[in-house]
Amino acid sequence: MFIINVNKNQFLMNCKRIERSLYVYQELNEMELGIVDQHLTTCKNCSLMLKKLEKSRLLLSQIQQAKPIPENFSGLTGVIMQAVESEKKVIKNWSITFLDTIFFRVSMVLVSVILVVAFISEQRLEQPSMSDSSQTAEVYLNASLKRKDWNYNSRRQAKGKSLYACLNEKSCTSAKVLKYKKVRI
């Protein structure tokens, strides 16, 4: 509604507000017209203003009645058709039309959502859960296995010392070294 916050019972309207409506008098709806007309019966200034605006509207209607036309009507049609001929026409393609339908778009969205959900749920099944006691035990066993490996490797390292290195060390008790020491003595 053009007249803002109009109360039907509001008799005395602000002239400024009415003046605004007078500019669009032809476009007012029935209710708005009723209010403005009621005001016009009591306000001389607004009535004069409406008359003045009507005169201006008549001038504008003179412009409206004189229609601009092209210099050469059929010539313009020819020019347009020539321009159209040089354009590649987008011919209706049913497969493209189907791909452009809302049904297709919605179904594609649904399929992708289902695939994402399926992928996420599968990932969750594969991942070990911290709260699962059996999984914790496995992790513990794995840790003890690693410790065994470490002990074994350190022993191998000790065994693997060269004969020369072992001769210089008194703590070395390798059988080969002891035999060698006996022979030398």
Add this chain to the structure above:
Amino acid sequence: MRNTIDPKVIMAAAKGDRQAFRQVVEAHQGFVYSVAFRFVNNGADAEEITQDVFVKLWKQLHTYRLDVKLTTWLYTIVTNTSLDFLKSRYGKELKQTTSLDKGKFLYAQNPTPEEEIQHVELNQIVHEVAAQLTPKQRAVFILRDLEGLTPQEVAKSLGMSLGNVKSNLFYARQKVIARLDVYYKCKQEPISNEL
């Protein structure tokens, strides 16, 4: 809105029938040119805009739906194309110069030479004021006051609410009428001096 054409012809044109499209052009080019001219006030530019409008229509006609009037669609295209044209560099230059191409008019009644001069003068004044309006005000004013569309048709063509149309129309008319008042006061003064 006028210029109704058989929907079968439009559908044939949408499928690529050039002869059918020619019929569409012949039926609608008059009002498309008229609207374009109201925006640019220059015959050659109005013809260029008309050509652009129909090329756009040819490209987009395959998406046409029968529930929308073709004229409504065309009013939207011609308004947007004209505003884009005015926004372009050439359009801005055109604003600053007075064109000699005043165009050709089809009068409802045969006018006297005096009436014709007065009309050209009036048209020039209205165009000058319209050039100072915002694009929305200008579009609403041209479609409603110069082309005679109903407020509902204007609202549909420009994708506006009725309230918005009225509001833009108020500001446009306020400026145009103020300028027309000045013009008529100036015209009447020499007469009163002579008396």
